[in-house]
Amino acid sequence: MAEQSVFAPGTERGDLVPGVSTIEGSITDALVLKNGNLFFVSQSDASVPLARGHGFGLYYQDCRFLNGYELTISGRKPEVLIHTAEAGFMATLGLSNPDLNFDGHVVPKHAVEMRWERVVSADELTLSDTLLVRNLTTEPVEFSLEFRFEAAFEDIFAIRGLFEGKRGTCHKPEWRGDTLYFRYAGADKLDRVLAIQFEPSPNEKLAKGAGYRIQLDARGLHETKVTLKVSTSERPDCAFPSPAEHASQKAGGLRRWFENTAEVHSSSRILSRVMDRSLRDLGLLRSTLDGGAGYFAAGVPWFVALFGRDSIITALQTLAYDCSIAEQTIRLLARYQGTKLNGYREEEPGKILHELRVGEMARLGEIPHTPYYGTVDATPLWLVLVGKHSVWTGETRLFEELRPQIDAALNWMEQYGDVDRDGYVEYSCKIEKGLANQGWKDSGDGIVNADGSLAEPPIALVEVQGYVYEAKIEMAKLFRRCGEVERAAELERSAQTLREHF
Template sequence: MDDAYSVQTTAAETAEADGLEQLMALKDADTFCVADQWGDLKGGADGLFDNDTRLLSRFVLTIGGARPSRLSSGVSQDNVFFSAHTTNRPLPPMGGRSAPAGVLHIERRRFIWNRRLFERIRLHNHGIEDVLVPFAFDYGADFADIFQVRGTFRAKRGEIAPPTHDGRRVTFAYRGLDDVERVSCLAFSEPPARISGSRAEFMFSLPTGRRVDLYVECGPDRCEAPDEGRFRRNAVEARLAMRRRRRRGASVRGPRSPRFNDWLDQSRADVALLTTDLPTGPYPYAGVPWFSTPFGRDGIITAWQMLWLDPSLARGVLTYLAKRQATEVSAFKDSAPGKIMHETRGGEMSALGEVPFGLYYGGVDTTCLFVALAGAYARRTGDLETIRALWPNLIAATQWMTDYGDIRKDGLISYQRGADTGLSNQGWKDSEDSIFHRDGRFPKGPVALLEVQGYAFAAWQAMADLAQALGEPGHEQWAARAETVRSLVEDRFWMEDEGFYAIALDGDGEACRSIASNAGHLLFTGLPSPERARRVTKRLLSSEFRSGWGVRTLATGQARFNPMSYHDGSVWPHDTAMAAAGMARYGERRAVALLLGEIYAAAAHFHLRLPELFCGFERAAGEAPIAYPVACLPQAWAAGSVFLMLQASLGVNIDALRGVVEVDDPVLPAGIERLNVTGLQIGAGAVDLAFQQMGAHTVAVTRRKSDGVAVRIVG
């Protein structure tokens, strides 16, 4: 999910950057805030952003001229509130004795709602004497485009106007090179003793045992006057909106021991945090901070992970992407008619074409995944009305696969970027060094990635099934096309001496014989023969791939293996989940339960919030997994991974077109003795399922079932 302007090759290169792993994130719709553990914004990789523009780049609180001592901080489990608890250092004398350290409790409580940051600063005097409290905010707004914040050089910028201020508010303004004026306003509930364009100073007299509150708001327009009522009303609205998003779809609950349930709750809350309700329906944005925007591939895979529990995400993703399907050929945008979007951005640099990501199509796999998800959605929901509305888009997508995706006219989907500004690699492993030959050479293009052929296979199969369900022509031709792709992959990518598939074919048709996790995605699509799937699974479960915390992206011993790299030996939870679901497709449920247990153990060390990726070092007894320092946190397909793995482990398959829920040989992960799935919607009906460990076997029973829904339990 990287792009040409943010490629990271090793964690070591970025470990001395700006401590991104320490940032705390809040998000609502297209507005997000990342701050340090004190709640401060210091002009690094942090800030308050709206529509890919930084509206507030500096916002630092000092008490008596010093940063307070931090007690604790964090984000609430529902992801609505950030809170930081601090205490004062010794205060300077104010007409008498100075106050000692540790007598003031300073709480900062913050949330984002309706394109605004709301914050309450509460000061409570726990000392035995009255205190005069001098405190101040230093602030600023640079209106940097998100790509600037990420390090992209700009030779020229627009003009920042001098800040203006009145008694309790400061207004910042910037006119960009796109001739758009961007404004942000910072307002306080109490008038400062002194205020300027960069600093507000306050002096509160605080009797012993008493407290005082200051309310702050910042947003991309004229400020309202902050007060307690506005803070409370908007906080309630923000929390209710998050609750609605979290409660969509079915529920999964584990045993009475709360730890596993806390992981499920945190993961569900992270998906809800990243999901924005667009006019086309809910869409999971990829991740905070760098990818808080619709991505095609990430949205599709996250929706697929959640599909069995909450199909509304898939419908929202499909509908949104259909409306942004390409209609023209553009080398700069890597677009061609029928292609599905990779990424969209709203900042100044995208509007000016300084970067191609305003509406960018440089993902070779997204179009195939779009079609395949449509097939999975129809099977899961029976919603043929939506599929019929999308049918012209699906036809256009398959036309792209034939006319533009098959660059070499050899029956395989391949890529070669259209302009130097685009992505050099256009699969999910899109960093510069992720695709290579066994000796480390980079392949010449066009490149045909292994997993993309699996997605194409799934897409052709989906079109065949959908045509049959809709009574449209083409069923036989699309089914035949799927089998042709299967034959090509088995013939050209399989390496008998390795018992594995090559990661790619280069422009000469030579196999890139690197041993990588991409083969796990091929299993997910069901393309390999059972015998080859067994051999791939065995290798993916070997110590070459398994770190003890999940599956590495690259096997140890490969030319570019580096456990600290972005794609060449790290562990990505969604990648492990895709491989696990693929194994389950071939009956390997115990392997899935094993991997689920490993990912759960990793999550426990990351405060139950899985990052985008972490380092692929071998697990050592008593030690935690090693963090990748600039991983997105939270990240949508990392949060969704647990739900895909649970579905695979439990063997739950839903066919709403036939009104059937099948549970095939379920297996619970070690240490989880029971699990309940409630509110699975099947058409107009619903099903509740319960799973319990009984000796060496997992037993599934139906707790509730609507008429017209059949439940089949196998094994």
């Protein structure tokens, strides 16, 4: 069993890509905040280690903008008493001080209460921290607060140890007024900037941080605001949010997640809480692409991207609650459907993608995920989603609009999916750095024979044949509804043949 406190490449194993290692560890105790495409993963005390060799940080578009963020009080880490991140985009922590001695000023343990509130905004691309410190004693206290940061602007594939790519230039951090700027000129010709604004003005402006000298009267209060804003030359920096805008982010963030979702009411408080938390977690995974089209990402932190299989299955399982994201997912995947033979990306005409990345390495063409098509099940599952969406909405609109893509997907199953013409859809990895296994169990040793030996390609997975069968049945229903009886009968016969052969 993995250590619960570890989230670093301490030990490595080569299971995702042949000959390439991947990070092993647990984020069981991590605080995870996400809003749209911006997400932040921290330790349970809300910090990100300044040392290298971990996966915590602030991420946007497959780049870790921030890889170190530590708060100390008179040089010591505060003690965490309680924390919650139930809302998904916001966290609140209750902390307290250890025994302190600041320039001869002794502050006993737990004399200072610290309330740390953190909000992630998708609209502003900000991580907004508000730190309220309160003197709980009847005597004045004096101490310091130090904020320290690291920003290396690493591609997510480099962090995971999967690939090594070209690097651009990290410029020396610089202060402009009360804002500290970290800037990276990418090898992909894209500038990435992390701007950190402090309010009030810090007493000490450090090379990679800031310091405050705090003096509190008996029962006194002090508030510090730290706002981290990411930007790129594709989406230039804009003004920091005002306090009123910051408050509206908190009020509106969760509401936007639920505005199109069916309500669930139950006499069971347990069931109601489970459903509420489940929908909140799904809201956490909602991401956007191509100007706002929504989809469910596969998971934080490594898989915040459009994945064919994962995004489709989640959209299928949530049709009863929100049909709109299923439609957006269908359209997104149709937009990136394969149109030609491309061995590097394992692209084939009609094939639905496995994974789409937009980071520096993808933009440079150093990885095939632009998109990468190494999946055997996304194409039939996409057809199933089209069919089930029609069942839930009662419409054939999408089917009619996407007929060329649907015909191409059906043809892929027959022409490219079943290369050896044995009646089953199978796969074999075509590139050295591709996925050896291309179903839901995609680790290198995920598919074994009855005797325990590794299965050799081509491999026909049992569940994929079920997806193909259901895809043909769902498409037959839609063809019949649209008056194409002969095409419907042809698909039904093909599905029945597969069933009997199986």
